[in-house]
Amino acid sequence: MTDQTPETTQLFLTAAMPCPYLPGRQERKLFTHLTGRRASSLHHLLSENGFRRSQNLIYRPACEGCNACQSVRIVADAFAPSKRFRRVLRANDDLGIEVRSATATSEQYDLFKRYLESRHSDGGMTQMSAVDYEYMVEDTPVQSIVIEYRLRDHPDQPLVAVALTDVMPDGLSMVYSFYDPELAHRSLGTFLILDHIAQVRAADLDYVYLGYWVKESPKMNYKSQFRPLQVQRGPLGWCLLD
Incomplete structure (x- = not known):
């Protein structure tokens, strides 16, 4: 098998x-495609x-006449949680967190x-079967993990969130x-991001990558609340979001 390199991709x-x-x-x-040892x-x-x-x-948007989708990442060591974020952390301090290998389970599905x-x-994702979900989780050529969040104090310790x-x-x-x-009152989507920030800081790493942010899209507004946030701007590289 021929290894992929940036020059031959x-x-x-x-x-x-x-x-x-x-x-x-x-x-x-x-x-x-991501294949080979590299x-x-x-x-x-x-x-x-x-x-x-x-x-x-691995992909990026390449839309004609539009660059609204911008890749963003949180600068973890400079992040300071707001009062709202601290409330979210307190609301979820009863969750048990387990880092697992990238393996799909029926409970997750x-x-x-x-x-x-x-x-x-x-x-379109609503049509995904259990096999489709398994591929989504396990078909990875890079180091991937699944993080499970459970109600620690509940007798059954039910699964409440997955990343x-x-x-x-x-x-x-x-x-x-x-x-x-x-469990909307727990703001679990926000908590998962806050927990990733904590894990990055504990590992002495730098960033939490959040995927694409679209300024004009209401469903993407939440990402801009995690400051400092860097935006990938092509030849300019990563720049702080004003």
Whole structure:
């Protein structure tokens, strides 16, 4: 098998599809496969340039006349939680946290389906089968983990949140996360990000990668609340969001 290197990586362009974030716009993605012994180094290099992993593919938006999708990351050691964030941490201090290998379970899938049906019922992911979910979690050529969050003091210790995360040389990249939709009062989505910040700091690393931020998209506004936040701006590299 021939190793992939940045010099020999072949990039592909998808066909235009309706944009999931901005109505009336079309999206296209530039992507390549992550294979070979150098998949991890290629993953890190392309992530530094605004790419995002999905299973054994890594991609970035390449939309004609639009650059609204911008890759963002939190500067972990400079992050100071606001009063609201501290309330979220207190509300979830009864959760047990376990870092596991990237292995799918039926318990995770059941929670995943309940989350999608409640929060994203009009999205394409609602059609994912248990096998599709298994591929999403386990089809990874890089170092990935699953972080499970359970109610520690409950007799059954039910699973309430899951984060699929890539381990980067300089931090953690949150690939996909989901949680119990009946526990909205806990702000679990926010808590998962706060916990990743804590884990990055404990490991003496630098960043939590949050994927793409779209300024004009209401569903993406939450990411801009985690400051300091850096935005990948092409040739300018990573710049602090004003």
